[in-house]
Amino acid sequence: MSATPKLTVSYAPFWHNGSRISKKSCNIFMASLLAVVPGVYQYGVPALGVVALSVGSAMMWEIIMNILTRRPISIGDGNAAVIGMIFAMLLPATAPWWIVVIGTCIAIVIGKHIYGGIGGNPFNPVMLAIAILMLSWGKILDFNAALASYAFNFNAVYPLTLMKSFGASAVGGISLKDLLMGRQIGGIGATCGIGLIAGGIYLMLRGYIRWEIALSFLAGVGVTALCFNKVNPVYAGPGIHLLTGYTLVGAFYLITEDSSSPVNFIPMMIYGAGAGILTVLIRNIGAHVDGVVFAILIANLINPLVDKIRPKTIGEVITHA
Amino acid sequence: MTSKNEKLLGFAVAVVCLAVGILSYTVVPAKAPDLPVRVMFHALGGNVLFDHQTHSDAYNLECDDCHHSHKDGQSEKPDACGACHQKDGEYRRALGEKGFFDHKVHSEDYGLECAQCHHDYVEGKPGGLEPCGDCHLRDSGDESILSYMDAFHQQCIGCHEEMGLSPGKSECAGCHTPRKKIEAFHNQCMGCHEDLGAGPGEADCKTCHGY
Numbered sequence: 001m002s003a004t005p006k007l008t009v010s011y012a013p014f015w016h017n018g019s020r021i022s023k024k025s026c027n028i029f030m031a032s033l034l035a036v037v038p039g040v041y042q043y044g045v046p047a048l049g050v051v052a053l054s055v056g057s058a059m060m061w062e063i064i065m066n067i068l069t070r071r072p073i074s075i076g077d078g079n080a081a082v083i084g085m086i087f088a089m090l091l092p093a094t095a096p097w098w099i100v101v102i103g104t105c106i107a108i109v110i111g112k113h114i115y116g117g118i119g120g121n122p123f124n125p126v127m128l129a130i131a132i133l134m135l136s137w138g139k140i141l142d143f144n145a146a147l148a149s150y151a152f153n154f155n156a157v158y159p160l161t162l163m164k165s166f167g168a169s170a171v172g173g174i175s176l177k178d179l180l181m182g183r184q185i186g187g188i189g190a191t192c193g194i195g196l197i198a199g200g201i202y203l204m205l206r207g208y209i210r211w212e213i214a215l216s217f218l219a220g221v222g223v224t225a226l227c228f229n230k231v232n233p234v235y236a237g238p239g240i241h242l243l244t245g246y247t248l249v250g251a252f253y254l255i256t257e258d259s260s261s262p263v264n265f266i267p268m269m270i271y272g273a274g275a276g277i278l279t280v281l282i283r284n285i286g287a288h289v290d291g292v293v294f295a296i297l298i299a300n301l302i303n304p305l306v307d308k309i310r311p312k313t314i315g316e317v318i319t320h321a
Numbered sequence: 322m323t324s325k326n327e328k329l330l331g332f333a334v335a336v337v338c339l340a341v342g343i344l345s346y347t348v349v350p351a352k353a354p355d356l357p358v359r360v361m362f363h364a365l366g367g368n369v370l371f372d373h374q375t376h377s378d379a380y381n382l383e384c385d386d387c388h389h390s391h392k393d394g395q396s397e398k399p400d401a402c403g404a405c406h407q408k409d410g411e412y413r414r415a416l417g418e419k420g421f422f423d424h425k426v427h428s429e430d431y432g433l434e435c436a437q438c439h440h441d442y443v444e445g446k447p448g449g450l451e452p453c454g455d456c457h458l459r460d461s462g463d464e465s466i467l468s469y470m471d472a473f474h475q476q477c478i479g480c481h482e483e484m485g486l487s488p489g490k491s492e493c494a495g496c497h498t499p500r501k502k503i504e505a506f507h508n509q510c511m512g513c514h515e516d517l518g519a520g521p522g523e524a525d526c527k528t529c530h531g532y
Contacts, residue, residue: 045345046350049349052339052341053339053341053343055335056337056340057342075335081335084338097342144361144370151358157370157372
């Protein structure tokens with residue numbers, strides 16, 4: 001009889017609850033359309049091209065990696081399509097095709113498959129890809145320059161750049177209602193606040209993303225921005241921080257990615273709030289205009305550590321069985 | 322839905338998305354507007370986003386308010402900003418090959434001092450004025466660039482007077498040595514003397530050329 005300790009969780013038979021990765025991916029994909037469709041409406045066919053190419057190329061890279069690693073074709077689970085869709089949400093409508101293809105390659109190959117595929121990645125694949133692109137081709141992701149040829153009926157300057165360069169007074173005239181309705185420039189699926197919030201609420205209610213992480217992230221951003229604003233009014237208040245840049249898309253589609261986020265309550269709160277605080281720190285006193293990307297990547301780094309704060313293991317360890 | 326059906330659906334979505342993406346990029350590429358809406362200048366101090374709409378709506382400026390001095394005289398349309406202000410961040414040299422840049426307009430109409438433009442061009446000498454002779458040679462071979470002498474007489478001398486710098490209007494000899502002074506007087510001074518009725522004029526050769 002073996003003396004190796006064994007973990008007894010529960011007794012057979014087990015019953016599958018019917019949930020499938022494909023169902024979850026489908027729901028996230030559909031929810032993201034609430035923010036992406038207004039973006040495509042605003043920027044036209046070029047935005048549609050970016051979204052379609054991003055989703056298609058992400059799935060193409062998934063198939064290629066499946067073949068190269070001799071694993072079953074996994075595009076049916078929809079995870080690659082979701083990665084492609086979320087990646088497209090962060091890009092300007094004028095992103096050249098090669099940036100899209102390289103970005104999805106980084107996300108799928110380096111961000112996901114190198115670590116063993118779905119569930120094994122320590123970093124959010126989309127965040128990893130966009131961070132590498134930001135550092136390599138920053139000018140292409142400069143929304144002010146990228147969208148300079150579009151005529152809008154609102155002040156078409158990236159609010160975070162205004163805030164960074166000229167302080168809170170420069171964004172004082174921007175109404176939060178306009179930001180909610182998408183009357184700002186930015187990523188294809190990152191500007192329509194109302195669409196992002198609606199999609200996020202749906203995903204939280206259905207349990208596809210963890211509300212603890214999303215809301216603690218938003219709370220971290222809001223409270224930190226409020227503190228900065230109260231100490232020195234030159235820093236913008238929480239409303240602007242919450243409704244501009246990648247904040248909302250980060251809260252509902254990026255930081256909640258399963259594999260790179262914790263699973264217990266207290267770690268989730270620390271993880272989300274920490275990323276929110278870091279976001280505002282980077283925006284207000286850091287070098288980058290938007291801090292969401294690097295804040296989430298740093299939060300991904302601390303994920304294994306904070307997730308050690310967990311309740312006592314269910315079940316018991318026995319020395320004979 | 323079975324796993325097989327999911328896989329088939331995945332293939333279908335991938336093919337459709339790739340097709341739509343490629344078609345969107347090739348058939349309907351993003352085209353630039355006829356007139357620039359906003360222009361991103363990459364300046365020494367950082368990027369500057371210029372918004373035409375803000376300047377026309379908020380400041381009530383007409384196109385010609387800014388584009389008036391750059392007309393080449395052949396076209397009614399204002400010149401493109403990039404004709405002088407290059408997007409790649411490199412300064413076009415003053416009085417460039419097309420001679421569009423007009424010092425007089427920039428100093429008189431816009432009230433610009435020389436040093437506001439010529440402040441940091443000297444490599445290894447931050448804040449130092451660019452030597453005039455860098456552009457204004459004795460004979461540059463470019464009709465649009467004044468010679469060193471003409472540039473000084475037409476553009477520099479006024480500032481020298483105001484700032485008390487030497488040489489000024491009354492210090493011809495500061496540049497013109499005795500020989501050069503004769504040439505200078507004959508070529509440039511006599512006209513004013515005639516107009517003002519002062520000093521030796523064209524009919525007063527003996528005043529200088531004594532027996």
